Structures are given as C-alpha cells and as structure tokens.
Amino acid sequence: MAAIRLPVNPSTSSTTTSLFHRAAAGGTVGRIHCLSSSYPIPPSALSQDDLRKVAAIKAVEYVKSDMVLGLGTGVTAGFVVAEIGALLSSGELRGIVGVPTSKRTFDLAKSAGIPLSTLDKHPRLDLAIDGADEVDPDINLVKGRGGALLREKMVEAASDKFVVVVDETKLVLGLGGSGLAVPVEVVQFCWKYNQKRLQELFKHEECEAKLRLDAEGNPYVTDNSNYIVDLYFKAPIKDPRAAAEEMSALEGVVEHGLFLGMADELIISGKDGVRVKTK
Incomplete structure (x- = not known):
C-alpha cells in the first residue's frame, strides 16, 4: 500500500x-x-x-x-x-x-x-x-x-x-467504526423478517438494525423500489468479509454497503x- x-x-x-x-x-x-x-x-x-x-x-x-x-x-x-x-x-x-x-x-x-x-x-x-x-x-x-x-x-x-x-x-480504523449506518438494501416484501435476521446475524457485535425512513416518516424507497435497513455498530465490524458473505446469503437482501477490495x-x-x- x-x-x-x-x-x-x-x-x-x-x-x-x-x-x-x-x-x-x-x-x-x-x-x-x-x-x-x-x-x-x-x-x-x-x-x-x-x-x-x-x-x-x-x-x-x-x-x-x-x-x-x-x-x-x-x-x-x-x-x-x-x-x-x-x-x-x-x-x-x-x-x-x-x-x-x-x-x-x-x-x-x-x-x-x-x-x-x-x-x-x-x-x-x-x-x-x-x-x-x-x-x-x-x-x-x-x-x-x-x-x-x-x-x-x-x-x-x-x-x-x-x-x-x-x-x-x-477515515476509520475499521468499517462500521464511525457508529453511523452500514446500509443493507432489502426487498419490500417481508422487510421486517429480514430486519430481524440482520439483527440476529450481528447480535454478538452489539448491532442495531433499523428501517430507514424518509423526511415524512415513511420507509425510504431506493431508485430500485427497495427498502434500506441500516445497521448501527458500536464497534468496528470484526470480520467485514465474513459479514459481507453472510448478508449476501440472506434471501431478500439485494445488496449491502460493504465495498471490499x-x-x-x-x-x-x-x-x-x-x-x-x-x-
């Protein structure tokens, strides 16, 4: 580097x-x-x-x-x-x-x-x-x-x-370390189901999964007509590559905000x- x-x-x-x-x-x-x-x-x-x-x-x-x-x-x-x-x-x-x-x-x-x-x-x-x-x-x-x-x-x-x-x-020492959102785009269908699965996936990392809302308090809708679940970590993600793979493996998760390599x-x-x- x-x-x-x-x-x-x-x-x-x-x-x-x-x-x-x-x-x-x-x-x-x-x-x-x-x-x-x-x-x-x-x-x-x-x-x-x-x-x-x-x-x-x-x-x-x-x-x-x-x-x-x-x-x-x-x-x-x-x-x-x-x-x-x-x-x-x-x-x-x-x-x-x-x-x-x-x-x-x-x-x-x-x-x-x-x-x-x-x-x-x-x-x-x-x-x-x-x-x-x-x-x-x-x-x-x-x-x-x-x-x-x-x-x-x-x-x-x-x-x-x-x-x-x-x-x-x-600049951060580790991804998620700012305490701000790590976005995950999910389909609208049964979004609560995926919110709960994302929450459970990172339960050992003190992560909170929240549906993103717009200025009117309604679910934020992406250009692709999907929702976003924002993940808030209290410390940097321990293994970003493993986290990326695990999120991508969830049915209904369209994409995540980890851009690795x-x-x-x-x-x-x-x-x-x-x-x-x-x-």
Missing part, C-alpha cells in the same frame, strides 16, 4: 495550492474549476465542503477525453460531476460518456452537459469516481448512506479503475493537504 502526500506550502507545491485556491474561490459547485484566487489560502481555513471540492478536483485529473465514466452519488461525487461538466464546456475534455449511479446523479450530470448512457450499452467502463462514507486503512469502504449502494456497486464493479474521493473525516486509489483531502493512496 503506497501513500503519497502532496504538500500545501505555496512555495513548494503550486499544483496543490491551486487546488485549494480553486475550491475556496468556487462559491457554487459549477464554479469549482473556473475560479482561482490571487492570495494564499491555508487548508486549515477551508470548510468540509471546500475539502471535498479539493479532492474532487484532484480526482478529475484522472479523466481523459473519450472515456466512459462511472459517475457516483453524493456530495463529493456531485463536485466531480460539476468539474467534469465544466471541463466539457470549456473544451478541455471531449467525447466523455457518463454512466450515473442514481437518478439524482442522472439529473445533475444532464444539467452539467455530460452525455449519459447505461451499463446495458457500455458494460465496461474506463474509470469510476465516487465518494465513500467510511474508508479503512486497506481502502475498503462503507457506501450507500445516500441510498444508491446497489447501482454504485454495479457501476464500480464494471469499471477498469475505481478512484474514491473523501475528506479526512471519512474494489477501490484502486484513494484521494484524501484534509487540513494538511491532499494525499493519494494506492493499493
């Missing part, structure tokens, strides 16, 4: 400093790429969204003309989509085709001017870029708190390279700069 730290001292790294300038100067998502600042901005002064923009800008450097891209879902992935759209608009990129991982990303990419397709028409993708909810030291991920885990996993598994972009708050590179933006970590 290799990690590369990009310094943020303006006298030693104009490239990285430029990323921070652009992120801080971009008052709206659509302006991330185009604006710059004439004064040094210390990374410590940036907000979490600014740090996400920095990581997104760095990730888009992997994109080349004529690529077929997997477009992720979530705040950071939204910044990636906006950056790609800006580069297409300026003529710096051409011939890009995007495969979105959710209806939200479809709408965002369409408004950004990115030509779109599906896995049916493009079963192999050159590159996928997406965020993550948690990242462990081996670049295993928890994803799906935005509700798009099934389509994200399908698109990213079909990609020749999968680059993950996060800010440093997403899928990411090729990780871009982390934090108060100390930008790091690129590879397998």
Whole structure:
C-alpha cells in the first residue's frame, strides 16, 4: 500500500495550492474549476465542503477525453460531476460518456452537459469516481448512506479503475467504526423478517438494525423500489468479509454497503493537504 502526500506550502507545491485556491474561490459547485484566487489560502481555513471540492478536483485529473465514466452519488461525487461538466464546456475534455449511479446523479450530470448512457450499452467502463462514507486503512469502504449502494456497486464493479474521493473525516480504523449506518438494501416484501435476521446475524457485535425512513416518516424507497435497513455498530465490524458473505446469503437482501477490495486509489483531502493512496 503506497501513500503519497502532496504538500500545501505555496512555495513548494503550486499544483496543490491551486487546488485549494480553486475550491475556496468556487462559491457554487459549477464554479469549482473556473475560479482561482490571487492570495494564499491555508487548508486549515477551508470548510468540509471546500475539502471535498479539493479532492474532487484532484480526482478529475484522472479523466481523459473519450472515456466512459462511472459517475457516483453524493456530495463529493456531485463536485466531480460539476468539474467534469465544466471541463466539457470549456473544451478541455471531449467525447466523455457518463454512466450515473442514481437518478439524482442522472439529473445533475444532464444539467452539467455530460452525455449519459447505461451499463446495458457500455458494460465496461474506463474509470469510476465516487465518494465513500467510511474508508479503512486497506481502502475498503462503507457506501450507500445516500441510498444508491446497489447501482454504485454495479457501476464500480464494471469499471477498469475505481478512484474514491473523501475528506479526512471519512477515515476509520475499521468499517462500521464511525457508529453511523452500514446500509443493507432489502426487498419490500417481508422487510421486517429480514430486519430481524440482520439483527440476529450481528447480535454478538452489539448491532442495531433499523428501517430507514424518509423526511415524512415513511420507509425510504431506493431508485430500485427497495427498502434500506441500516445497521448501527458500536464497534468496528470484526470480520467485514465474513459479514459481507453472510448478508449476501440472506434471501431478500439485494445488496449491502460493504465495498471490499474494489477501490484502486484513494484521494484524501484534509487540513494538511491532499494525499493519494494506492493499493
């Protein structure tokens, strides 16, 4: 596992400093790429969204003309989509085709001017870029708190390279260690049955299984017309690979939010700069 730290001292790294300038100067998502600042901005002064923009800008450097891209879902992935759209608009990129991982990303990419397709028409993708909810030291991920885990996993598994972009708050020592949700997508039919089975599966790990609700208090429905049962662990999952296999073996479980061994590179933006970590 290799990690590369990009310094943020303006006298030693104009490239990285430029990323921070652009992120801080971009008052709206659509302006991330185009604006710059004439004064040094210390990374410590940036907000979490600014740090996400920095990581997104760095990730888009992997994109080349004529690529077929997997477009992720979530705040950071939204910044990636906006950056790609800006580069297409300026003529710096051409011939890009995007495969979105959710209806939200479809709408965002369409408004950004990115030509779109599906896995049916493009079963192999050159590159996928997406965020993550948690990242462990081996670049295993928890994803799906935005509700798009099934389509994200399908698109990213079909990609020749999968680059993950996060800010440093997403780093954990073990998956599930943040205490936030590990999503499991289940069919609506007898969802309580599967909720109870998931609860029982992790009874020795002090896990609580809860049906996800929307803002109106109704069951949250995914783009695939399924429900989500969120698993809340009080400590990191002891054996994520075994947990993934056991969840996948349950009838009625469509997909889970453990993305194990899928990411090729990780871009982390934090108060100390930008790091690129590879397998």
